[in-house]
Amino acid sequence: MSTVSRRFYRPSTFLIAGALAVGLLGAAMPAQATAEVPATTIPPAVVTIAATPAATKVSLVAALTPAQVATVRAAALRAAAARAAAVRAAAIRATAARALRARTTAVRLASSKIGSRYVAGRAGPTKFDCSGLTQFVVRHATGRLLPHYSRTQWRATARVARKNLRPGDLVFFFGRGAHHVGIYIGNGRMVSASNPRAGVKIELVFSGWYGSRYSGAGRLI
Incomplete structure (x- = not known):
């Protein structure tokens, strides 16, 4: 066996x-x-x-x-x-994904205000000065409340090199004083509340009148 x-x-x-x-x-x-x-x-x-x-x-x-x-x-x-x-x-x-949605909202909202009147000290919804427009757009796109002054907005944002600009960034002008600010929408353009005569419109960032006065950019989104 x-x-x-x-x-x-x-x-x-x-x-x-x-x-x-x-x-x-x-x-x-x-x-x-x-x-x-x-x-x-x-x-x-x-x-x-x-x-x-x-x-x-x-x-x-x-x-x-x-x-x-x-x-x-x-x-x-x-x-x-x-x-x-x-x-x-x-x-x-x-x-x-959240950042992309916020940037898209910022560009869309800024573009929707083209043609609005420029009024000093106003931050929307139909009348703006330059920092009032950026304050309005950032608040509705991100929920963050920026101060209503271009110089303090400059200090509140992180610096971004020109080559790294993205739609939704803030662009500043007139040297260190940052006396003017707009919303960058891509392709070298911004939406800006320029002055009482022009109101809110699309402007060139790196050429034309603003080109020689560019100070830098700031990012919140």
Whole structure:
């Protein structure tokens, strides 16, 4: 009578400590960390372990060698890092999307005021001076209230190089005093409440009358 040899296998490396590690690491993840993680970044066995009852996990751990435990923990850490990276990437995309919406709103709103009257000290909705127009546009596009003076708006914004200008940025003129400000709408143009005669209109930023008086740009969005 032939004897059939029996082989005994230890539980899969990813079937034990991984469950514990995944459970522990998963508990430490923030509640909002729900961004999708590519399936290829998480070992299938680690995913399987996540659903293993706690009592089973404990009993399985004893069957692992220290090397296996270390391997599973490393895999769980990689999976947790992948989840965290996915959350960060999702947050960056959401921030960029909000900024794009705000910029689009700023350009649309500024353009809708073309033809409005220039009145010193006014900030809309139908009459504006230069800083009143930018204050009105920024408030409705972003919810942020800028001071109603071009010089203080200059100080309240982050400097932006000419080559990095984006629609929705503020553009300033007349040297350090920043005595005039407009909303940049792209292609070297701005919407500006220029003076009582011209009212709110589109002007060239880098050529014409304003070109030689350009001071710099500021960003809020």
